[in-house]
Amino acid sequence: MSCILKNKHKTDQTTVGMPSFNVSMFLLILSLLSFLSLNSEAAPEYRYHFCSNETTFTPNSTYQSNFNHLLSFLTSNSTRESGFYNTTVGQTPENTVYGLFFCRGDLTPDECRVCVSTATKEIVEQYCPVEKVAVIWYSECVLRYSNKSFFSTMFQTPTVSLYNIQNITEPVRFTQLLGTSMNDIETKASNAPTGTQKFATTEAKFSELQTLYSLVQCDPLISSSDCKTCLGIAIGNLPGCCAGKQGANVLYPSCYVRYEIYPFYKVQAVPPPAPTPVLLAPPPPKGKSRNSLLIIIAVVAATVVSILLLCIGYYLLCRRAKKKYNAVPYENESGEITADSLQYDLATIEAATNNFADDNKLGSGGFGEVFKGTLPNKQEIAVKRLSQTSRQGAEEFKNEVLLVAKLQHRNLVRLLGYCLEGEEKLLVYEFVPNKSLDYFLFDPKKRSLLDWSSRYNIIGGVARGMLYLHEDSRLRIIHRDLKASNILLDANLNPKISDFGMAKIFGVDETQGNTTVTCLQNMQCTGSFL
Numbered sequence: 001m002s003c004i005l006k007n008k009h010k011t012d013q014t015t016v017g018m019p020s021f022n023v024s025m026f027l028l029i030l031s032l033l034s035f036l037s038l039n040s041e042a043a044p045e046y047r048y049h050f051c052s053n054e055t056t057f058t059p060n061s062t063y064q065s066n067f068n069h070l071l072s073f074l075t076s077n078s079t080r081e082s083g084f085y086n087t088t089v090g091q092t093p094e095n096t097v098y099g100l101f102f103c104r105g106d107l108t109p110d111e112c113r114v115c116v117s118t119a120t121k122e123i124v125e126q127y128c129p130v131e132k133v134a135v136i137w138y139s140e141c142v143l144r145y146s147n148k149s150f151f152s153t154m155f156q157t158p159t160v161s162l163y164n165i166q167n168i169t170e171p172v173r174f175t176q177l178l179g180t181s182m183n184d185i186e187t188k189a190s191n192a193p194t195g196t197q198k199f200a201t202t203e204a205k206f207s208e209l210q211t212l213y214s215l216v217q218c219d220p221l222i223s224s225s226d227c228k229t230c231l232g233i234a235i236g237n238l239p240g241c242c243a244g245k246q247g248a249n250v251l252y253p254s255c256y257v258r259y260e261i262y263p264f265y266k267v268q269a270v271p272p273p274a275p276t277p278v279l280l281a282p283p284p285p286k287g288k289s290r291n292s293l294l295i296i297i298a299v300v301a302a303t304v305v306s307i308l309l310l311c312i313g314y315y316l317l318c319r320r321a322k323k324k325y326n327a328v329p330y331e332n333e334s335g336e337i338t339a340d341s342l343q344y345d346l347a348t349i350e351a352a353t354n355n356f357a358d359d360n361k362l363g364s365g366g367f368g369e370v371f372k373g374t375l376p377n378k379q380e381i382a383v384k385r386l387s388q389t390s391r392q393g394a395e396e397f398k399n400e401v402l403l404v405a406k407l408q409h410r411n412l413v414r415l416l417g418y419c420l421e422g423e424e425k426l427l428v429y430e431f432v433p434n435k436s437l438d439y440f441l442f443d444p445k446k447r448s449l450l451d452w453s454s455r456y457n458i459i460g461g462v463a464r465g466m467l468y469l470h471e472d473s474r475l476r477i478i479h480r481d482l483k484a485s486n487i488l489l490d491a492n493l494n495p496k497i498s499d500f501g502m503a504k505i506f507g508v509d510e511t512q513g514n515t516t517v518t519c520l521q522n523m524q525c526t527g528s529f530l
């Protein structure tokens with residue numbers, strides 16, 4: 001059993017306050033890890049881009065040289081305290097390039113720099129290599145350029161809406177709360193003077209366990225009234241594209257709005273209380289109440305102690321990370337992995353999995369089905385057959401596979417290669433024999449097979465794997481979908497994290513688990529803009 005398991009347990013895992021010690025503990029670890037990952041310097045979160053293929057420049061032209069200067073000026077000015085910058089490069093009108101970026105209002109200069117340098121790099125390498133007019137949105141910054149001056153002007157096209165496919169409970173009450181929150185911050189952001197950050201956020205409690213996080217931001221160069229108009233239109237778009245959804249993001253070149261039920265920016269004041277695990281003990285039968293009380297105390301004490309140990313452990317791991325884990329050479333420093341060396345042919349995989357026979361099916365998940373296979377040399381593999389909706393081209397796919405294959409750590413499931421033939425996109429992984437953590441945790445009988453020391457070992461291993469992904473690997477990968485079913489166990493019950501890097505390979509914006517899709521209805525991306 002490997003890679004993705006059946007989703008049967010999915011709902012159990014995400015239901016907060018399950019009357020189970022294991023679930024509560026696991027949720028706690030998860031929230032601890034995700035909290036830390038939010039605070040560490042993460043890779044910028046790509047949202048969307050648009051570039052008009054109607055105006056392109058010729059490679060090696062004066063225009064391109066000016067364009068390259070523009071991008072390097074923007075990058076070198078990205079640590080400015082203001083969090084935004086606009087500049088112009090070029091002597092003659094036909095070769096002049098205009099560009100700007102603005103970072104999310106809550107970022108430090110250093111975080112802003114990370115986003116702008118990623119944006120300037122990715123837009124030319126991946127998205128818009130020769131286009132003169134482009135805009136790219138990240139969660140952390142917006143980058144725009146054109147061969148026409150556009151500073152201080154409000155633009156309402158193109159529009160992009162993204163939403164989280166999860167539905168909210170009580171949509172009517174949620175929409176009201178959202179409306180109030182958005183109006184409040186719309187005013188706050190647009191009242192800021194032109195030439196300063198026009199940014200505001202707010203939190204509102206929706207239920208005991210759910211908080212609504214909302215954010216609005218305008219291009220700092222546009223006027224207050226333009227900002228108000230732009231935000232007004234963006235907020236007005238929310239019901240049309242994204243009613244009843246747990247999160248949504250409407251993007252314009254001059255402003256954007258976003259809301260989620262998890263924090264996606266730095267919350268200013270005291271963070272809302274984290275959901276505390278509810279320990280539901282059965283009502284004590286008469287005469288045994290003293291005993292049950294003792295058990296409850298013992299359970300509570302154990303929880304508190306384990307949480308403390310965990311926090312301390314993770315803290316120590318983080319502190320000693322550089323020193324200690326550089327010494328564990330799981331990353332293949334000199335090993336020359338190339339896209340060709342990772343390629344498997346379809347016939348081999350079909351033979352290994354008996355033509356994707358149902359008997360060999362290990363499970364299915366958000367990205368496709370997983371099959372067990374045996375190669376002619378008897379090596380066991382797990383093959384993930386990606387569903388057809390990936391929007392990536394072959395080259396991009398190969399590059400991402402290559403990057404992820406270079407991530408090697410004993411607590412990560414190893415990606416061995418891929419297969420790309422016709423309609424098929426397959427990922428080949430090492431086979432991990434002992435299924436996944438949820439298979440043990442959520443089964444009343446199997447649960448007892450995990451004693452304290454193996455649980456401790458699993459927690460430590462998961463933390464080490466995450467630390468490697470976040471800090472010590474050459475890429476910085478944020479998993480964003482860490483859960484019991486993504487933690488596989490090897491023959492000795494050592495944990496191996498699976499499904500990391502899927503957002504990259506799959507080419508989706510997988511920022512809330514695998515839940516974001518584009519809302520085509522509002523993409524008025526045709527025709528000219530700017």
Ligand SMILES: *[C@@H]1O[C@H](CO)[C@@H](O)[C@H](O)[C@H]1NC(C)=O
Pocket residue numbers: 053054
């Ligand atoms: C621009 O892209 C559209 C849609 O992909 C395509 O139909 C059109 O031919 C392209 N135009 C140019 C000039 O490449």
Ligand SMILES: *[C@@H]1O[C@H](CO)[C@@H](O)[C@H](O)[C@H]1NC(C)=O
Pocket residue numbers: 054055056057093094132147148149
């Ligand atoms: C921008 O470039 C397009 C085509 O490359 C050209 O038609 C247009 O006139 C240019 N705009 C300006 C203001 O130079």
Ligand SMILES: *[C@@H]1O[C@H](CO)[C@@H](O)[C@H](O)[C@H]1NC(C)=O
Pocket residue numbers: 059060
């Ligand atoms: C652009 O310049 C580079 C290096 O200067 C060269 O390798 C490339 O062939 C040139 N491309 C074109 C289209 O002239």
Ligand SMILES: *[C@@H]1O[C@H](CO)[C@@H](O)[C@H](O)[C@H]1NC(C)=O
Pocket residue numbers: 073074076077086087088
């Ligand atoms: C910032 O941009 C300007 C041009 O707009 C450029 O001259 C300067 O070198 C850039 N870098 C810094 C650090 O100011």
Ligand SMILES: *[C@@H]1O[C@H](CO)[C@@H](O)[C@H](O)[C@H]1NC(C)=O
Pocket residue numbers: 086087088151152221
């Ligand atoms: C930046 O934008 C402002 C406002 O539109 C404009 O006055 C200024 O000239 C721009 N700076 C550059 C270097 O183009």
Ligand SMILES: *[C@@H]1O[C@H](CO)[C@@H](O)[C@H](O)[C@H]1NC(C)=O
Pocket residue numbers: 165166167
């Ligand atoms: C959300 O609700 C819509 C319509 O009410 C439904 O079609 C969709 O399947 C639901 N999505 C989820 C993830 O439950």
